[in-house]
Amino acid sequence: MLTIASLKKGQRGIIKEFSVDVVPLKLLEMGCLPGNEVTLVQIAPFRDPLYLNINGSHLAIRLEMASKIEIDLI
Amino acid sequence: MAKQINVALIGNPNTGKTSVFNRLTGMNQKVGNYPGITVEKKEGTCKFGRNCKVHILDLPGTYSLNASSLDENVVIELLLNKNDKDFPDVAVVVADVENLKRNLLLFTQIKDLGIPTILAINMSDRMKRKAITLDVPLLEKKLNTKIALISSRKNLGFDYLKELIENYNQLPTKPCLNASNIAPEYFDRLQKAFPNQDLYKLWLVITQDVNFGKLDRNELQGVASFKTESTSNLKRLQQKETIARYKFINETLKETLHVDTAKAKDLRSRLDRVLTHKVWGYVIFFGILLLIFQAIFDWSAYPMDFIDSSFASLSEWAKNTLPPGDFSSLIAEGIIPGLGGIVIFIPQIAFLFLFISILEETGYMSRVVFLMDKLMRRFGLSGKSVVPLVAGTACAIPAIMATRNIENWKERLITILVTPFTTCSARLPVYLIIISLVIPDTRVLGIFSLQGLTLMFMYILGFGAAILSAYILDKILKVRSKSFFVVEMPNYKVPLAKNVIITVIEKTKAFVFGAGKIILAISIILWVLASYGPGDFNDAEEIVKSEYASQNLSDDDLEMHINSFKLEHSYIGHVGQFIEPAVRPLGYDWKIGIALVSSFAAREVFVGTLATIYSVGSDDEQTIKSRMAAEVNPVLGGPLFNFASGISLLLFYAFAMQCMSTLAIVKKETNSWKWPMWQLVVMTVIAYVVSLAAYQFLR
Numbered sequence: 001m002l003t004i005a006s007l008k009k010g011q012r013g014i015i016k017e018f019s020v021d022v023v024p025l026k027l028l029e030m031g032c033l034p035g036n037e038v039t040l041v042q043i044a045p046f047r048d049p050l051y052l053n054i055n056g057s058h059l060a061i062r063l064e065m066a067s068k069i070e071i072d073l074i
Numbered sequence: 075m076a077k078q079i080n081v082a083l084i085g086n087p088n089t090g091k092t093s094v095f096n097r098l099t100g101m102n103q104k105v106g107n108y109p110g111i112t113v114e115k116k117e118g119t120c121k122f123g124r125n126c127k128v129h130i131l132d133l134p135g136t137y138s139l140n141a142s143s144l145d146e147n148v149v150i151e152l153l154l155n156k157n158d159k160d161f162p163d164v165a166v167v168v169a170d171v172e173n174l175k176r177n178l179l180l181f182t183q184i185k186d187l188g189i190p191t192i193l194a195i196n197m198s199d200r201m202k203r204k205a206i207t208l209d210v211p212l213l214e215k216k217l218n219t220k221i222a223l224i225s226s227r228k229n230l231g232f233d234y235l236k237e238l239i240e241n242y243n244q245l246p247t248k249p250c251l252n253a254s255n256i257a258p259e260y261f262d263r264l265q266k267a268f269p270n271q272d273l274y275k276l277w278l279v280i281t282q283d284v285n286f287g288k289l290d291r292n293e294l295q296g297v298a299s300f301k302t303e304s305t306s307n308l309k310r311l312q313q314k315e316t317i318a319r320y321k322f323i324n325e326t327l328k329e330t331l332h333v334d335t336a337k338a339k340d341l342r343s344r345l346d347r348v349l350t351h352k353v354w355g356y357v358i359f360f361g362i363l364l365l366i367f368q369a370i371f372d373w374s375a376y377p378m379d380f381i382d383s384s385f386a387s388l389s390e391w392a393k394n395t396l397p398p399g400d401f402s403s404l405i406a407e408g409i410i411p412g413l414g415g416i417v418i419f420i421p422q423i424a425f426l427f428l429f430i431s432i433l434e435e436t437g438y439m440s441r442v443v444f445l446m447d448k449l450m451r452r453f454g455l456s457g458k459s460v461v462p463l464v465a466g467t468a469c470a471i472p473a474i475m476a477t478r479n480i481e482n483w484k485e486r487l488i489t490i491l492v493t494p495f496t497t498c499s500a501r502l503p504v505y506l507i508i509i510s511l512v513i514p515d516t517r518v519l520g521i522f523s524l525q526g527l528t529l530m531f532m533y534i535l536g537f538g539a540a541i542l543s544a545y546i547l548d549k550i551l552k553v554r555s556k557s558f559f560v561v562e563m564p565n566y567k568v569p570l571a572k573n574v575i576i577t578v579i580e581k582t583k584a585f586v587f588g589a590g591k592i593i594l595a596i597s598i599i600l601w602v603l604a605s606y607g608p609g610d611f612n613d614a615e616e617i618v619k620s621e622y623a624s625q626n627l628s629d630d631d632l633e634m635h636i637n638s639f640k641l642e643h644s645y646i647g648h649v650g651q652f653i654e655p656a657v658r659p660l661g662y663d664w665k666i667g668i669a670l671v672s673s674f675a676a677r678e679v680f681v682g683t684l685a686t687i688y689s690v691g692s693d694d695e696q697t698i699k700s701r702m703a704a705e706v707n708p709v710l711g712g713p714l715f716n717f718a719s720g721i722s723l724l725l726f727y728a729f730a731m732q733c734m735s736t737l738a739i740v741k742k743e744t745n746s747w748k749w750p751m752w753q754l755v756v757m758t759v760i761a762y763v764v765s766l767a768a769y770q771f772l773r
Contacts, residue, residue, distance in 0.1 A: 045352035058563040
């Protein structure tokens with residue numbers, strides 16, 4: 001299963017459908033939605049958290065959350 | 075007849091909303107609290123032409139109308155309540171041109187409430203550099219609104235924005251999209267039950283109730299209980315609503331917004347490469363902290379010395395000018411030194427907030443969160459705990475309030491519990507005066523002052539104690555909570571001087587009038603306790619005279635003996651002597667004992683207390699510091715403030731929980747007396763044991 005956590009620095013993906021129980025509403029509001037493009041911008045020291053560009057929004061989430069959001073590579 | 079327009083400024087965090095507010099209101103603003111809660115309320119006024127007065131409310135930053143914090147709740151409560159005196163005639167949604175997509179989510183929600191809404195697109199001066207082009211007329215048509223392209227940095231577009239505000243009644247109030255499409259059947263039922271209400275408003279009340287569970291407006295009463303769907307279904311609908319809104323926004327922007335990414339000059343990635351680097355990132359962060367401490371210690375020393383000596387001579391002047399009596403000695407020995415004890419903090423607090431607000435304004439603070447998260451998590455904290463811990467160097471109270479954006483309850487609780495260990499500004503005067511008494515004023519490696527380094531060590535000690543206790547708490551606390559963390563990484567910006575200055579002034583004012591009141595009150599109480607006493611106190615003159623009758627003392631010496639006899643036999647002297655056995659093993663005398671007891675109300679009282687105690691009865695205009703340096707240890711001889719007792723005092727203040735206001739805020743934030751009591755007991759025990767060990771070892 002490919003998730004945001006499996007991206008390498010600079011790689012891009014498209015977010016797949018997910019269920020409401022996995023991703024908090026706050027994250028959706030910040031642009032983390034099915035169909036949107038996600039780029040891994042930067043990885044923090046110790047490989048966590050991840051600095052992402054989702055749909056033009058720059059935000060950081062933890063590896064744990066990132067590994068629950070499925071993507072297709074592009 | 076002048077008309078007044080109520081304007082609400084609404085927007086995502088990091089859109090420069092506050093700069094827009096500062097531009098519009100200038101210094102005509104005041105900061106208070108919303109009644110009953112600790113959310114900051116900023117409002118201001120400005121005049122458009124002669125007949126038009128505008129009242130502007132700067133609402134807390136929020137990403138959407140689905141509130142998940144108290145701050146965001148304030149926004150919704152206001153927008154749902156037509157009867158509120160601040161209910162806006164017109165809403166100005168501030169958006170950042172580089173984050174338009176995300177910022178429009180909130181805009182569409184506000185628009186759907188039927189409030190006249192202006193879209194103010196900020197930072198438009200960056201469009202050229204970022205190769206952004208925007209079809210404003212088309213966007214206005216699609217969003218059913220008027221748009222002002224503004225730049226608070228370059229002061230562009232504000233005349234047009236003001237014009238739009240003035241003519242707000244010409245704005246279209248048609249919603250952008252129909253939220254009921256996400257579940258037509260459910261919304262039909264809702265509308266049938268409340269035929270006179272706006273559907274979207276009803277929907278917000280219901281979901282609001284899901285998130286917060288309190289909303290009681292006359293006209294909307296009963297709506298919240300109209301729940302024909304389960305909570306998880308409602309959440310699913312909220313999710314659907316968000317997706318529908320983004321779909322609308324994406325389609326709208328596809329036609330109106332173009333970004334030529336090839337031409338965009340990207341400062342962000344270049345800076346990020348250095349500032350979040352696994353080595354340089356930490357080196358830079360540490361360097362910035364070092365600079366801050368150097369500033370607080372070195373640079374603020376000059377204004378502080380000036381304030382200290384000015385108040386000493388003011389007190390002297392008052393004593394000589396006013397007619398002698400209880401009243402003038404209350405002023406000269408109680409109130410003036412007490413006021414001096416407040417004013418002397420101003421330079422340091424101002425410096426600290428200068429740096430903190432610059433770090434926030436530039437966007438660097440988010441990088442610190444990103445850099446520190448994994449590290450902090452090892453100790454049961456979150457990257458977001460860095461902000462409270464750093465803010466705790468100013469004052470634990472706003473710092474504990476700042477923990478609200480930590481999503482995980484266990485991480486948040488631990489942050490609340492350990493924040494009081496960080497060196498707050500109230501400890502600073504205690505540290506400063508003791509360090510300057512017991513640490514030699516020399517330089518290390520030719521540049522760093524040894525006193526400055528000692529101060530930095532005290533800060534590190536505070537952080538160390540916080541981190542270590544967090545680690546222990548993480549192991550022993552059994553709190554279950556869902557882990558979730560998201561932090562926005564804003565663009566880098568050059569801080570606006572105006573914003574920084576206003577923050578510094580606001581925070582300093584808050585300190586002077588908030589903490590200042592307590593300090594002044596305690597100074598007066600102490601003066602009373604030190605100026606009156608039972609039994610022997612009232613016969614001081616005769617007793618001393620007869621005791622020293624054989625020695626033929628000069629009048630001055632006799633006066634001094636009488637005064638010290640009086641202090642010893644005053645009410646406060648009795649208290650001090652009562653607790654002396656407990657503090658003697660730590661190297662303190664009964665006067666320091668009094669200062670310790672009184673500073674359980676607030677630490678900053680320590681210096682004020684000593685100032686009051688030492689100025690009661692002394693009649694030259696020495697500064698507090700020189701009086702303390704002259705104190706002699708009654709048992710061992712030699713200066714009372716020597717290396718061992720000085721270090722012991724420093725350590726006591728580093729660890730002890732001596733702040734009633736912090737206890738009160740912890741009670742409020744954790745909703746129980748259990749946690750503040752726990753803090754009080756544990757921290758005080760640690761302080762006592764550590765100081766005892768240090769004194770006995772160094773003596």
